[in-house]
Amino acid sequence: MAKAIVAKNVVKRYITRVRKGLVRSVKKIIEALRGVSFEVRHGEVVGLLGPNGAGKTTAVKIIATLLLPDDGEVYVEGFDVVREANEVRKRIGLLLSVEKGFYGKLTGRENLEYFGALYGIPRSVLRRRIDELMKLLELDKLGASSRLYEEYSLGMKARLGLARALLKDPPILLLDEPTLGLDPPSARKIRSVVKELARNGKAVLYTTHNMFEAEIVCDRILLINRGKIVAEGSPEELKSKIPQMRTVVVYVRGFNPNDVERVAELVGVKPSLGIDEEGFAMLKFQVRKPEEVLNDIVKGIAKLGCEIARLRIEEPTLEDVFLYFASR
Amino acid sequence: MGFIEILYAETRFVWAGLLRRKSALFTALLYPYILTAFVILVGSTMGSPQLFVVRVGIEPVPFFIVSSFMLMSIMGVVDDIFWKPLFDEFMGTLPYVIASPVDRVLYFVALPLPRLIIVLFIGLSSVLPVMIMYYGVAGVYEAVVVMLLAGFGALVFATLAMCITGALYIAGGETWRSLNVIRPLLMVLLGVFYPRWLMPLTAQYLSWALPPSHVVEAVHRMLAETTGNAVQYFVLLGVATALAILYAPIGSTSIRAWERKKLREGISV
Structure with a gap:
């Protein structure tokens, strides 16, 4: 399998200011990623698993060119996320939060048309693609095409988010907790679509807190804690790694x-x-x-x-x- | 990715949103009249319409209708550029806009155009009837020129608006508060309700730095018929264009610097 994402020693520090008294504030450095290295290949779902604040979303944002790393290198299909951000952007589909990320006063279809146009998809292709995705994610059955986004249920929002991620048919998908808070049918639908996409050769980086989900969706899991990858392998390999009885x-x-x-x-x-x-x-x-x-x-x-x-x-x-x- | 695609996307966005907010559309149609009524009523407490004609050289009603319309056109562009990043951040769409392979400068230039087109059409229900009422058939010609110049005035403000937007967002903090201070200042300095030639000298100097203020002055001079010399109009429009071109590289740098800052700090989801 070809390498879709390669991260080498990625470091990211956030600088915040903590107020001390009325005027004085002190700089505080938070190390979100401390030398993270991993690879994701085409045709596999790689789960990024870790507690809150472990650095999962930071890693996803860096790969998605939404955050600059302080050190290290990240390549998406051989393109550097810092120097060749636009090439990277053409190759990734992104889902960051299932709760928002669309315009409330537009319908699902209009939202997809808007982002499709921003992604530079020709209009004739875009219309066909939206129809396909509406069908694939069963959004058409839910009447998502003509309903305003602000009237959507969380499950519909998540499906629409995945539809946008797939709009330009990218070879790489970055999904940040795509089933968070969803009802079982919607979560199951999203999981099955993700697995199917990986079978068709897409590389998927999937962050989740849900162990059950990680076990059934991911071919490989990266355990991240306090900004470091602490373990890596298939669910079975990971289980065999712990000294636990x-x-x-x-x-x-x-x-x-x-x-x-x-x-x-x-x-x-x-x-x-x-x-x-x-x-x-x-x-x-x-x-x-x-x-x-x-x-x-x-x-x-x-x-x-x-x-x-x-x-x-x-x-x-x-x-x-x-x-x-x-x-x- | 080309300008046309971005423009198409923005047009879809603006039109779909506007058609669903019928009240907003209705208010936009009424706005020039509301503003005119407000200004004339306030003005009447301080002086008579005759005094206004003596001082400015234009009848108050066409002056304020035209001024309100120009203000809507120009500030509409500025508002679109000023507020869209905040709006996108609030809606959670900013990461997806930034993660799109769109040239950010082209994006900011395309942003205000769809709404501007709608606003210009509003001139048909505000500027046109009033101009016909006051100037007869010649009013049609003047109304068309006013509408075209309003569009031009709005467009030449885009690059300066980009400079200000980038700078404000780079400065950080609660940007919307700063915007709420800057907007009224710009409104005053544009000279739409208070002709520039009547402004204090310091305000005049500041006003000259704003490209659309020259277009506004050209329109006011046309209405006042203070000059029959077309060269003066072209000079004013030329200065506006030159300033807009001068601000373009600064605006582009400012927007790119803002994006860079966002990417360093992280875009909230």
């Missing part, structure tokens, strides 16, 4: 709660004890490699004269991964 959950019939210490001695790992809805004792063993202790657990519980009703192994979720790296 897997959890072996054993549902035991006839277990005496006083035997927890005994089990710990037999297995070598102290379990936590709980009771499930059916009344089974629920022993949870936090282990690094479940396959190495599974036998001991089964034998240990059998020695206590108890019966195992069922057993399952819980893998860490992407949320665990996120929390692990965010806390470092």
Whole structure:
């Protein structure tokens, strides 16, 4: 896959002034990005995942030529975002906020026509393209064409935002939390369109807080925290990177709660004890490699004269991964 | 991307918005009359219409109708250039405008044109009937000249408006407050309601720096028929054009510097 976006050691500092007294103010420097490097290839959805203030939107803005980096280099299909901003702008589709970004007194179609004209799309092509996108995002069914933008629901606004991002059929999409606050049907629609676009060869950089979404939409995830990429890989690779234990959950019939210490001695790992809805004792063993202790657990519980009703192994979720790296 | 495409986009934007705000359209049609009535009523408390004719050399009603119309045309252009960045920031559309591969200077030149065309047509319902009433058939000719010169006056202000816009946005802070101070100052210095030749000398000097003030003076002189010499009109229009050309590179630099500043600081979403 060809490289769509290449970021090398990108640094961005915001300078703010904090007032001290009536007249005096002190300069405060906030490092939003501290040497961020990553790549996005055509045909993949790369998720940029991180807590609030991690630098996700700053990274997206720099790639979209809306913010100048203080240091480092960013290339979009080989074009420098600082020196060749106009070439970059021709190649990206952008969605920054689903809540606003259009003119309220214009209809969805008029808004798209306005931005299409600003993007330099010929009128005949533009009309056809708008029809296609209205259909693709099911905006036509919602009557978005003739309704004023100020009357749109949040879901419709998000769809229209994605339609604008796709208007010039760009090879690269930058989507900043495109499903934030949406109802499930709209969120699902947007996710499915994004996946389909990536299958058709587009490069998508997708920021989100939603772990579930990141897991199902993104081929690769970049975890960003305090302005640095702290981990990178597919959801599965990321899970395997954290030292977090897997959890072996054993549902035991006839277990005496006083035997927890005994089990710990037999297995070598102290379990936590709980009771499930059916009344089974629920022993949870936090282990690094479940396959190495599974036998001991089964034998240990059998020695206590108890019966195992069922057993399952819980893998860490992407949320665990996120929390692990965010806390470092 | 060409000027025509930007102009087309802006025309779509302005017309669609205006057609949905029928009250705004209706108010725009009435505005020259409202302003004229206001000024004449205020003026009557300080002097008689006859005194006005003696001092200015023009009947108050055609003078103020023409002046109101010129003010609407000129300030319409200025307002479009002044306020659009703030409006776009408020609507959340600024990032998408900046992220478009549009030449920013061409964009700012194209911005006011669609509204200006609409405003010029308003001359048909304000300047034209009043001029016919006062000057008969010759009034048609004068009304057409006034409308054309109003458009010209508005256009020559675009480059200076760009200089001011860029400078104000670079200065930062609450730009809208500064704009609310600068607008009335410009209105006074344009000399639309108070002919330049009656202004104090300092105000006259400041006024000369404004390209449309020369066009306004040409219109006032035409109405007052103080000169039969066409050369004087052409000199005034020439000075306006020269000033507009002089301000063009400064305006362009100012707008680009503002954009640069925005890109350094980040555009709020």
